[in-house]
Amino acid sequence: MSSFLAVPLKHTNEVDLVKPLMNYVENIYLASSELSSEIREAMQELNKMRNKACNQPLDKHQNALDVLTRYYDQLVAIENKIPITATQNPISFKWKDAFDKGSLFFGRASLTLSDGAFERVAVLFNCGALMSSIAASQSMRTDEELKIAAKFFQQSAGVFAHLKDTILGIVQQEPTPDLMPDTLSVLSAVMLAQAQEAIYIKAEKDKMKPLALMKLAAQCAEYYQEAQKQLQRDAVRGLFDKDWTNTVKGKALGLSALAQYHKAVDNADSKNIGEQLSRLIESQSLMQQAISYMPHETFNIQYAAIEKAYTSAKKDNDFIVIFQ
Incomplete structure (x- = not known):
């Protein structure tokens, strides 16, 4: 990042x-x-x-x-x-x-x-x-x-x-x-x-615990969302380059995605596969939006981790469905 x-x-x-x-x-x-x-x-x-x-x-x-x-x-x-x-x-x-x-x-x-x-x-x-x-x-x-x-x-x-x-x-x-x-x-x-x-x-x-990381990422996303709101004020429109507006938008989305990801990891630890899968789907969606505003390398490692976790969670969920 x-x-x-x-x-x-x-x-x-x-x-x-x-x-x-x-x-x-x-x-x-x-x-x-x-x-x-x-x-x-x-x-x-x-x-x-x-x-x-x-x-x-x-x-x-x-x-x-x-x-x-x-x-x-x-x-x-x-x-x-x-x-x-x-x-x-x-x-x-x-x-x-x-x-x-x-x-x-x-x-x-x-x-x-x-x-x-x-x-x-x-x-x-x-x-x-x-x-x-x-x-x-x-x-x-x-x-x-x-x-x-x-x-x-x-x-x-x-x-x-x-x-x-x-x-x-x-x-x-x-x-x-x-x-x-x-x-x-x-x-x-x-x-x-x-x-x-x-x-x-x-x-x-x-390597702090997933819930602690979730809270930190969510707080960071809130700060970027507040900055994004302020960048949209009429008084400052046109003052900042696209690099500023895109970075703030991308970070707000990316950190929201990571908050969902860390909560999903916590769900995995507690064997709550349904919520884990739901959060990973949301995390994927948010991260895909984030990288449309940012250079790919900004979140490439995190995106790969989300994709890997989703693939694994979906496999586990499908396995449970088959044997129910």
Whole structure:
């Protein structure tokens, strides 16, 4: 099982933080030349930090996430002392929409605001996006990789949920589509579903009991179904590629199929062949629908297991019918 979704990063232009912030420091605090020199060095370091965090490629690794979070923390610390707004020390921050690829005749959608709060929002969005990329880049073959994936998908979901709840109070004009509450709600829902899927994969790998696996798969399917509902909202239609909508649909169906399969295995253990066969038929149907949305290799092993279990259960059921 694979095909995890990652949120693309927002992109920005280089800006000069040093000059406007130093003007404020020198005018307000009347700093001595020695102190002014120290502050200038600190501002230059902040400028370098922004360039590294926002204008250079970021690896799908914790170290790259640390670069982003350090810059975010520094922004918060500085704004506690030096305001960055449209009326005080304005610095134009331009950020492009993460999902808008632009076209031959039109550039990508973007928003420019002279507000440090907007900069923080964009950087925090990228923290959530990078968390999703780190999680999705795991091969999901080892316990450690599955734990990392679950952790970062959960953290990513939390970041987007926080932005959803706060964005309209922070950005004082209509944001780009990627920062609209409905979009952020979708991102949080998808990341939460993927976190649950990583937990399910680990449980299946650990050979947990069928009923426990059934519950985990069913919960995961519910999360994907919720994400699917949110993707169907008018406000976000057309924003996400088919890869997103198909993956979420396919996973909702596939995990529902696996929930039925694990319950069927439990039925086999309790010799309830009639219910076992019924659930396997439903599992087959759901999985056949799932693979119509997904690359075949996503569920090929699971589909083969369902088919094998169905063939065996049907044989047992036919045998019972013959000898009744």
